[in-house]
Amino acid sequence: MQLTIENVGKKYRRDLWGLHDFSLTLEPGALGLLGPNGAGKSTLMRILATITKPTTGQVTWNGTNVAQSPNELREVLGYLPQDFGVYPNLNAIEFLDYLAAMKGLDAKTARVRIDELIQVVNLVDVAKRPLGGYSGGMKQRVGIAQALLNDPQLLIVDEPTAGLDPEERVRFRNLLSDLSGNRIVILSTHIVSDVEATATHIALIRKGQLLQHAPPEKLLNRIEGKVWEWTVSSEELTTLKQQYLVSGTIRKSDGVLVRAVSDIQPAPQAQSVAPRLEDAYLHFVQERNA
Ligand SMILES: Nc1ncnc2c1ncn2[C@@H]1O[C@H](COP(=O)(O)OP(=O)(O)OP(=O)(O)O)[C@@H](O)[C@H]1O
Numbered sequence: 001m002q003l004t005i006e007n008v009g010k011k012y013r014r015d016l017w018g019l020h021d022f023s024l025t026l027e028p029g030a031l032g033l034l035g036p037n038g039a040g041k042s043t044l045m046r047i048l049a050t051i052t053k054p055t056t057g058q059v060t061w062n063g064t065n066v067a068q069s070p071n072e073l074r075e076v077l078g079y080l081p082q083d084f085g086v087y088p089n090l091n092a093i094e095f096l097d098y099l100a101a102m103k104g105l106d107a108k109t110a111r112v113r114i115d116e117l118i119q120v121v122n123l124v125d126v127a128k129r130p131l132g133g134y135s136g137g138m139k140q141r142v143g144i145a146q147a148l149l150n151d152p153q154l155l156i157v158d159e160p161t162a163g164l165d166p167e168e169r170v171r172f173r174n175l176l177s178d179l180s181g182n183r184i185v186i187l188s189t190h191i192v193s194d195v196e197a198t199a200t201h202i203a204l205i206r207k208g209q210l211l212q213h214a215p216p217e218k219l220l221n222r223i224e225g226k227v228w229e230w231t232v233s234s235e236e237l238t239t240l241k242q243q244y245l246v247s248g249t250i251r252k253s254d255g256v257l258v259r260a261v262s263d264i265q266p267a268p269q270a271q272s273v274a275p276r277l278e279d280a281y282l283h284f285v286q287e288r289n290a
């Protein structure tokens with residue numbers, strides 16, 4: 001099982017490339033796509049889901065060019081778009097049943113699968129209520145369920161945890177870990193902690209370009225010795241934020257405990273601390289603004 005992305009670019013307007021010269025090879029596991037708003041995450045996912053054609057480059061699924069024969073990929077694809085919508089008058093079971101029929105699942109298989117998925121996404125109690133009355137997080141869980149209907153080999157979920165409460169977010173993370181063993185899972189998020197524990201690889205993306213692609217622990221290694229903590233007064237904090245890449249602050253009785261990423265020791269009292277993924281994200285994604 002292999003998904004290869006070679007020099008893929010997407011041009012939206014004369015001077016706007018949503019994605020530029022993007023290359024990556026994926027094998028079973030979970031890839032976390034991290035990047036700020038407008039980085040190109042959804043553009044990449046739409047290209048991989050064969051909703052949009054790339055302007056340049058090519059995507060191949062197990063050696064087959066996806067632009068030429070999209071069906072091989074589509075048959076094994078589960079996709080949750082960022083702007084997923086539901087039919088308000090249908091309940092969760094009816095809605096999933098409808099989509100299962102469209103995906104070509106036979107009625108019996110669909111029934112069993114839908115039953116399972118309703119439990120997996122924790123919607124048993126509301127499964128017979130019209131979707132129009134669901135909260136944002138509940139709709140999102142229906143979206144996750146529909147992406148899993150055909151037991152996909154390639155699962156692409158665009159901001160799947162948007163709107164989920166902490167409990168459901170944890171539940172979803174565990175689900176992704178379980179799923180990623182024998183399939184390719186790609187998820188995008190702004191929330192670093194969503195991918196910290198579950199992603200086997202992280203791709204950091206900004207302005208349509210791939211900045212880093214590595215397992216989380218490798219990304220952490222790359223900023224080893226560059227993360228510092230020290231206490232300053234509240235007055236000093238504003239200037240400090242202009243000077244350094246501050247990744248966290250905690251108010252204390254004797255001032256503010258600052259956490260920052262810096263190549264050199266920012267202050268004599270600053271202690272070197274173990275990097276977290278959040279620090280790596282800031283370092284690589286905001287490097288040039290620092
Ligand atoms: N259909 C479109 N037409 C024109 N420009 C687009 C279109 N879709 C995206 N863009 C532009 O392409 C760039 C990448 O957008 P994209 O939606 O892929 O980013 P993203 O990383 O998914 O952002 P977000 O975190 O906000 O979802 C942005 O500059 C965006 O304005």
Ligand SMILES: [Mg+2]
Pocket residue numbers: 041042043082158
């Ligand atoms: Mg997006």
